[in-house]
Amino acid sequence: MSRAHAALKAFFMAFEAGFSKVEISPPVVGDLSIPILGFWWERAKAYGEVHDPLYARAACFRDGDRFTVVSMDAFGDGIGLTDSIRKLASEKTGIPREKIMVCSTHAHTAPETYGLCWNAVDGRWLDWVAERVASAVEEAERRLELATMRVATARTEGLVVNRRASYVMERVAKGEARLSPEEIARSTDLDENLYAFTFLGADRSPVGIIVNFACHPVIMQTVPVISSDYAGFVAEEAEKLTGATTLYLNGPCGDVNPACGDTGNYSDVVALGTRLASCIQRIANNFDKASQVEEPVRLSARRAVAKVRRRGLPRKEELLEEKERLEGEIAARSMVPPPREDGLGAALFSIREKLTLYEMPEAFDAEVQVFSFGPHSIVGIPGELFACLGRDIRMAKRGVVQIATLANKILGYIAPREAFAAGGYETQPARWSRLAPGSGEEIRDAAVKLLRS
Structure with missing residues (x-):
């Protein structure tokens, strides 16, 4: 780095940021086995068409530390795709593997990479995806430029619901679940906020955005097509409105669904996605006077592995x-x-x-990552975290905390103890609910400890 470059960087309190995007849609025809899950495993089957394309987006950051965030229009990785992406991306860029966070949007109409289907995804396609995503990281690294950031939180209303709330209340009313008032409140929690980090180039225009919002992408799950659902639409629409590559990180969505439900109507995808993209546009253009990070920003990447038990x-x-x-x-x-x-x-x-x-093994490694920009952070959680546990994590530190669930290799639902007491789909013994009660709190505590370190 030249002296002039270093002086400019110090004056603007900047770091370097780079963004890129590649398509990862599977082929419509060919000899590859690429099932989609939809909702139940019996429906896992070949798709009829690619309704709208799937993308992977990468954001690279460098200062005293360096790290990378990837957002994929994917169901989630339970079969080792993250390991392949990290290996290839690290070889191409020199970024340490443990400083690469690979996040899935959890679109239920993306190929089934969670590990729930009896018929596996073809390894040749997985190899192709890993290479494509690693190339996106390499390109983002090449595009590094001086940047500052703008941080904002936008309140939404009526777009999402806690999908377990009515079930929990009915169980309590019938005396089938004994929960304290505090446990009931946690069991029906809902975070309707959208959290955005906007990265600005030298001309003060947005070059990249990382947005965090919690909601299961299940609007299209009843239709046998490839679709990125609302999460992909949000990113695409925000890019059109702002001109900046936009990474969508799904928040603590374990018990959160779109208010419209799983209608299978793409018009509902457009409606939800348009509302969220409009919020992002207002933030990116600073219409609402979003906060600027004015103090010196120090980048840091931290990681911990919590040992959690398989359920009895x-x-x-x-x-x-x-x-x-x-x-x-x-x-x-x-x-x-x-x-x-x-x-x-x-x-x-x-x-x-x-x-x-x-x-499965009797214990699992739950990887937790924290990537920080001064007082603001992105927390990577390896599964479908419940809303109340997400709130606990956000309250652990000043600044805006984005919680990227379904990060890296995932472990299914990450539920609080009171969810097991109430019962339901998310906590019944299955591949998507493999963790013992108390594991959610252990993973939460690991994240809180990293944030405070």
């Missing part, structure tokens, strides 16, 4: 006996395959999921 299960022998009994009864009734809506089909599915958990 009935004896394997008991599960196998029950599985054999159910399969016999189903065969006698000529229900092959049994529908999930049928009681026997649901019971067999539950048994199979519990047996699948026996194939």
